[in-house]
Amino acid sequence: MATEPNIAGLDIAGARFLPGLLSVHEQIELAGEIAAIMAEAPLFRPRMPRNGRPFSVSMTNCGALGWVSDESGYRYQSHHPVTGRCWPALPGRLAALWQRVTGLAALPEACLVNYYDGHARMGLHQDRDEADFRAPVLSLSLGDSALFRIGGTARGGPTRSVTLASGDGLVLEGASRLAFHGIDRIRAGSSRLLPQGGRINLTLRRVTPLPDDGG
Numbered sequence: 001m002a003t004e005p006n007i008a009g010l011d012i013a014g015a016r017f018l019p020g021l022l023s024v025h026e027q028i029e030l031a032g033e034i035a036a037i038m039a040e041a042p043l044f045r046p047r048m049p050r051n052g053r054p055f056s057v058s059m060t061n062c063g064a065l066g067w068v069s070d071e072s073g074y075r076y077q078s079h080h081p082v083t084g085r086c087w088p089a090l091p092g093r094l095a096a097l098w099q100r101v102t103g104l105a106a107l108p109e110a111c112l113v114n115y116y117d118g119h120a121r122m123g124l125h126q127d128r129d130e131a132d133f134r135a136p137v138l139s140l141s142l143g144d145s146a147l148f149r150i151g152g153t154a155r156g157g158p159t160r161s162v163t164l165a166s167g168d169g170l171v172l173e174g175a176s177r178l179a180f181h182g183i184d185r186i187r188a189g190s191s192r193l194l195p196q197g198g199r200i201n202l203t204l205r206r207v208t209p210l211p212d213d214g215g
């Protein structure tokens, strides 16, 4: 019997690693669109719920809904937490890429833009702030490479590490949609794509339930 597609060496059903999904030309064009988004919706520093401790990763969003975190908790909202303005529109190329890679007609409602300098990390966590875990998540990496770690759906289980390089894509659906994952470190200076250096990760997500026909 054929096994489910998974990240090479990872027995995590539903995780699809797409190295080199974006050509260098596409990476340059996308990086330019993200720079314009960051000019309109500046990077902000999320804070941990309860204790208010700042993340080392800074963030912004595009699309109808954006993910934010502060003392009140994690949530999606329609406006930037500092400027109060609506998020910039999702670039058309990202909507088209989502449909091509996921096969879903229903478009992503949120695109979280994570910016990592050479010291930023993201601890192991699950993505559970969305209403419908049937929809996949699509991640795209730009700039410096990152050491990404993914485990199973229970905290404390075995994990595997994969390097995510500029232009790589990762689709998480099925069991992998609720896998614990994080970024252990950034390989500073490994890419010259971004003028300021560092790494950008885009995470495209559905937030509200999928239409009954699956979109």
Ligand code: MD3
Pocket: 112, 114, 122, 127, 137, 138, 139, 146, 150, 170, 172, 176, 177, 178, 179, 180, 181, 182, 183, 201, 203
């Ligand atoms: C596995 N971002 O924003 S992307 C996040 O590189 C996040 O910025 C990381 O985790 C980053 O929540 C990892 C890869 C990724 C994204 C979503 C996932 C892996 C995932 C959702 C479920 C399981």
Ligand code: FE
Pocket: 125, 126, 127, 181
């Ligand atoms: Fe995550």
